[in-house]
Amino acid sequence: MDSTIAAVLLLDGIGNGAVYALLGMAIVLVFAVTRVILIPQGEFVAYSALTLAMLQLGRIPGTVWLALLLSALAVLRELWDGLRAQRAWAATAREIVRLCTLPVAAAALTGVAAGQAWPLALQGLLTLVLVTAVGPLVYRLAYQPLADASVLLLLIVSVGVHFTLVGLGLVFFGAEGYRTPPFWDASFAAGAVTISGQAIVTLAVSALLMAALYLFFSRTLAGKALRATAINRLGARLMGVSTEHAGRSAFSMAAFIGALSGLLIGPATTMVYDSGFLIGLKGFVAAIFGGLASYPLAVGGALLVGLLDSFSSFWASAYKDAIVFAAIIPVLLLRSLADRRHDDDE
């Protein structure tokens, strides 16, 4: 391998790593707040890339139907829960409005926009809003009724959600693969290496988002409320922080991060309805590096995974995934030994 190839692989690895880092952070966030291991995180990525691809082709993306379907189910669920708890109709209506306004509006707008050739950036924005709106609906339908269940049970529910969303993805998007156009179609020569504009966008947006998340969690009340829920659910509830609201916020953010990752990775990888799983899994790996608790370590882990990914695909592409996942074991062992704390309150 010469230095040019190494540089290309390095760039590639960092680009992928940045996206894994975003996903890893989303998984850490969701786990900390809700104890859900979000296996379907990757689905948001695939949905987002495919939604943009559909908009580019001038077709109504399946995400529109998904948002409407989940909204309808959420309405039924709210009515059912309202009846069982003998809740006032006004309260039920308020919940429904709170849950469904954004997804229905986003779906309607996307439906309108689909026929018209809006600029790429606007279509990207619309995709972001639409996919983000799906997040809290998923939480409401699948996880909220089980908020106090064990981590294992929530994990299995996650598997169910993953199946459902992958299946829906196939129904709505078909089995074809798509690539979305890059947001910045430039390229720069640095010596023998060309750096694409999209790679710069990816890195810049990732860095920006990480900074924004940092500010959100350290400076805003909403961010602090989420952190409080993560540290002590009961305590946060006693202080007036609604855990349901926290869960919904966490899922909104996870969906948003997933959607953004989809837009960033879409031009570099051909996306199929089930591409999300492996991408999400690598994000999960990154999250585990951080012990599902530390954001900076999750980012570091993600970069490592991205580099392993790109270098092993060069040396032994058939064994690429085997290498990436096998290489994790020693790192895990180190991590595990490093934070050998008391299992006092496991």
Next chain:
Amino acid sequence: MPALKIAAAAGVVLLLALPLLPVPEFWITQLDYIGLYAMVVLGLVLLTGVAGLTSFGQAAFVGLGAYASAYVTTAHGASPWLGLLCGVALTLVVALVLAGVTLRMSGHYLPLATIAWGLALFFLVGNLEFLGRFDGLQGIPPVAVGSVELRSGRASYELIWIVAMLGALALRNLLDSRPGRAIRALKGGTLMAEAMGIATWRYKLLAFVIAAIYASISGWLFAHYQRSVNPSPFGLQMGIEYLFMAVLGGVGLVAGAFAGAAAVKIAEDQLQNWLPALLGTSGPVELVVFGMVLILVLQVTPDGLWSLVTRRLPARRHDPSSWADAAPLAMAPRPARGETVLSVRQARKQFGGLVAVNDVSFDVRAGEIVGLIGPNGAGKSTLFNLITGVLPLTAGQVDYRGARVSGQSARAIARRGVSRTFQHVRMIPDMSVLENVALGAHRRGGAGVLRAMLRLDRGDERRLLAQAWQQLDRIGMGALADEPAGNLALGQQRLMEIARALCTDPALLLLDEPAAGLRLKEKQALGAVLAQLRGEGMSLLLVEHDMDFVMTLTDRIVVVEFGTRLTEGTPDAVREDPAVRAAYLGVEH
């Protein structure tokens, strides 16, 4: 109970007789697969449901068993029975290596590690030339029993189900035994089990290896049933599917393995059958409906399908007379009265800048009750943890019967004859009181996993239960022996911990607030038992806030405040000490 047993036996006979009846081929095939899956899920019930170690990687072990046998039978023409041996041996080696690397991981690292090796093995097998890469191996011979070759699904049925049922029986036996209780104790963290002298790592390893071997045997059956293997049934997807069969059936319930496997297999096939008829399409919709049904079922029965059955079954009751003739367990010789049993020398513990225990020294002699008192936050529980090896000392030394024990593990110290209770009760809530207490006697029994699975451990088991029952009875809780420990009131839970500690046959017993939550009569009864233990030559060190209890019971009292020893003396001397009064009541200015 007999009615239930008859029903269960009838069910087993019916299940084994099914192929003789005019059951359609389709259902025989379904049941073959359910049996194969259930075998793997049984392993997960033990590993994930009972021991609390989540594994996504079981499918990889199925693959090991399948490929090992497929390779030796096709490439070397070996008998499938030899293939079984090869598969189990290979699995054993691989499982031990993987366990060595991954099983020490805590919390969420383990599940990820199982994903990692699951994927790694999958891709490895898919790329190896001699295993046929992703095309796999074909032309695997069927299993032959004597001269009968099990070629058809109907013929394989008996083999599959006999193996699965024997697997279930062995697992059920294991869970109701000495090693089984140790494995069940893993779920609540290792602190308590280690303090009872149980080598928790060993039992984690055993649970892991047993689960792997169950999976491997299923893989062997699978290879010779299908007569061909390729990597796809052994990938991560299937590993996840096994895990949710376990959860859907009721993780931790042996019969749940069958319920979960059946529910998943039948649901998958039935959806394939009637969804197209209903919606006019097939394919992805099945996956969608399947996922949704799974989520809904779990929302309705979070404890799994089989819990709907067990909920209606009467709880198991032990009959104390069944172990009346059991020979008592051997007891360690007691130290001579007056011998210094425990000697704490300048013990110091710092957490960062905070000095929790500040150069504290005191002795406990044989046949003596020493009280350790002090205001909240004085460092009493930390001292307990230092003595029992739960926390390492920053400086100083602890000797037990003349030998240094500081620096040794909690388990090693427990094995020397030091036992304890905890300030925050540590128990396995879904185990019965008797079983919880029997954990204390673990070290005094000898039955291992194999003996337990084959039910050859009953003599040993009777002696352990007799001991547990005796200690429970002594502490006045015999009537509650069959109650799930989680149902007890707090005071009773504390008493149960004392009975458990007594089961370890200790020479030195450390009790952390034993009287908290007890009513007056119960306190008096407890005091009488403790005094009786002292009479037998046991030494006791107790932390307690109930001054009446401490003053009437103890021979000497050590008072600590802010981690420092304030004074030491007889109860009367301590009561009169102005410094103690100041510490408890404040000083007049």
